[in-house]
Amino acid sequence: MLPHTERLLLGPGPSPVAPRVMRAMGAPILSHLDPDMMAILDDVRARLARMFRAPSDALAFAISGTGTSGMEAAVANVTRPGTRALVVVTGYFGDRLGQMLQRYGATVSRVDTPWGRASDPSQVERALNEEGADVVAMVHAETSTGVLNPVAELCRVAAARGALTIVDAVTSFGAHPVDVASWGADVVYSCTQKGLGAPSGLAPIVFSSRARSLPRAAAATDTRRSFYFDLALLEDYWLRRKYHHTISAPLVYALREALVAVEDEGLEKRWARHE
Numbered sequence: 001m002l003p004h005t006e007r008l009l010l011g012p013g014p015s016p017v018a019p020r021v022m023r024a025m026g027a028p029i030l031s032h033l034d035p036d037m038m039a040i041l042d043d044v045r046a047r048l049a050r051m052f053r054a055p056s057d058a059l060a061f062a063i064s065g066t067g068t069s070g071m072e073a074a075v076a077n078v079t080r081p082g083t084r085a086l087v088v089v090t091g092y093f094g095d096r097l098g099q100m101l102q103r104y105g106a107t108v109s110r111v112d113t114p115w116g117r118a119s120d121p122s123q124v125e126r127a128l129n130e131e132g133a134d135v136v137a138m139v140h141a142e143t144s145t146g147v148l149n150p151v152a153e154l155c156r157v158a159a160a161r162g163a164l165t166i167v168d169a170v171t172s173f174g175a176h177p178v179d180v181a182s183w184g185a186d187v188v189y190s191c192t193q194k195g196l197g198a199p200s201g202l203a204p205i206v207f208s209s210r211a212r213s214l215p216r217a218a219a220a221t222d223t224r225r226s227f228y229f230d231l232a233l234l235e236d237y238w239l240r241r242k243y244h245h246t247i248s249a250p251l252v253y254a255l256r257e258a259l260v261a262v263e264d265e266g267l268e269k270r271w272a273r274h275e
Contacts, residue, residue: 002168004232004275006088007173012143012144013193014194014199014200015194015195015197016194017197017198017199017254018258019041020033020200020257020261021184021197021198021257021258021261022254023257024104024253024254024256024257025199025250025251025253025254026250027249027250027253028048029249029250030069030249032243032245032246032247032249033241033243037249037252038241039069039175040252040253040256041061041202041238041247041252043256044061044062044252044255044256045059045061045238046062046203047256047259047260047263048060048061048062048206048207049261050260050263051173051174051178051204051259051262051267052072052173052178052180052188052204052206052255053179053180053181053182053183054176054180054206055180055208055209055260058180058181058206058207058208058209058212059206059207059210059212059235059238059239060204060205060206061204061205061234061254062192062202062203062204062205062252063189063202063203063204063205063234064202064203064245064247064248064251065189065201065202065203066193066199066200066201066203067170067189067190067194067200067203068096068194068203069203070170070189070190070191070204070205071093071097071100071168071170072100072172072226072229073097073101073133073189073203073205073226073234074136074166074187074189075094075097075100075101075104075106075140075166075229075230076104076212076225076226076230077108077202077207077211077215077226077230077231078164078186078187079101079104079105079135079165079188079213079225080126080188080216080225081102081104081106082103082105082106082107083104083105083106083107083134083135084107084109084131084132084133084134085098085101085106085107085108085109085133085134085135085136086107086109086110086111086124086127086128086131086133086134086135086136086137086158086163087101087106087108087109087110087111087138087236088110088111088119088136088137088138088149088154089110089112090113090115090117090118090119090138090139090142090145090149091115091139091142091143091144091145091147092142092143092144093139093142093143093144093168093170094137094138094139094142094168097129097137097139097166098110098137098228098253101135101137102237103108103224105225106135108115109127109131111123111124111127112191115144115145115147115201116145116147116149117147118147118149119138119148119149119150119154121150121154121156121157124136124157124158125153125157128157128158128161128163129161131177132161133158133161133163134163134164134232135163135164135165135166136155136157136158136163136164136165136166136187137165137166137167137168138151138154138165138166139167139168139170140167140168140169140171140172140173140178141169141170141171141175141176143170143171144244148172148176149201149235150180151167151183151185152182152183153158155183155184155185156184157196159184163213164186164210164211165183165184165186166185166186166187166188166189166245167183167185167187167188167189168189169188169189169190170173170190170191170194171194171195172190173190173194173195173204174190174194174195174196174197174270175194175195175270175271175274176271176274177271178190180206180208182195185208186207186208186210186211187205187206187207187208187211188205188206189203189204189205189206190203190204191203191204192204192251192254192255193256195274196255196259196262197258197261198251198254198255198257198258199251199254201248201251202214202251202252202255203262204255207231211231212231212235214231215231215232216229216232228245230259239262255271
């Protein structure tokens with residue numbers, strides 16, 4: 001039986017969806033390859049790039065799936081068997097990042113911080129000096145504890161040692177400053193149902209130019225691990241209109257309307273409202 005009473009959602013899952021976003025989902029369905037749909041997707045890409053504050057050579061788009069699909073897409077495209085990964089763990093989702101990296105064949109080491117406390121960049125720097133890493137993965141705002149980690153400093157420490165960075169911005173995107181360009185982050189992913197105030201089902205994500213080069217290099221040596229999350233194939237769909245999967249038109253409409261709502265309010269004002 002469907003709910004008929006609107007609820008104020010204050011848990012760690014979805015946030016309330018604005019009426020304008022709900023109305024957008026009722027627009028007529030378009031084919032995933034319809035030229036009008038592709039124009040909408042181009043608009044979504046541009047709005048996501050602005051909201052991520054991504055550099056001009058980065059690619060921003062949305063994975064068809066929840067925030068966890070964004071996490072897996074990030075891991076799948078920068079990890080190969082034997083990749084050395086350092087995970088900054090301050091709660092449940094940092095731990096999940098470590099588990100996912102292991103499943104994709106990475107050799108994982110961790111810098112653990114007691115739950116409820118932010119990570120210490122000096123500890124991460126020490127671990128990198130002692131063990132090295134190809135990838136450093138971290139959570140910006142840890143959903144399980146509410147802790148905000150010093151991502152800008154963590155990315156700086158990783159970049160100084162040549163490591164690629166993955167940042168989970170599932171909770172922070174749309175509610176707290178996320179600045180991919182100034183961080184120098186390589187892959188940042190989020191979801192639609194928290195700071196954006198849209199229904200769950202898409203995962204905004206951005207890949208730096210460096211991260212974008214890895215999947216095609218992997219294709220040349222046949223070391224790819226995923227089809228659905230293969231960035232080379234997803235780029236072909238979002239940029240070159242080649243079929244990959246059937247994206248949900250209503251969810252795309254909702255995401256676009258939510259992004260328009262953010263710009264209507266003003267990103268800085270929105271951040272201030274969530275402080």
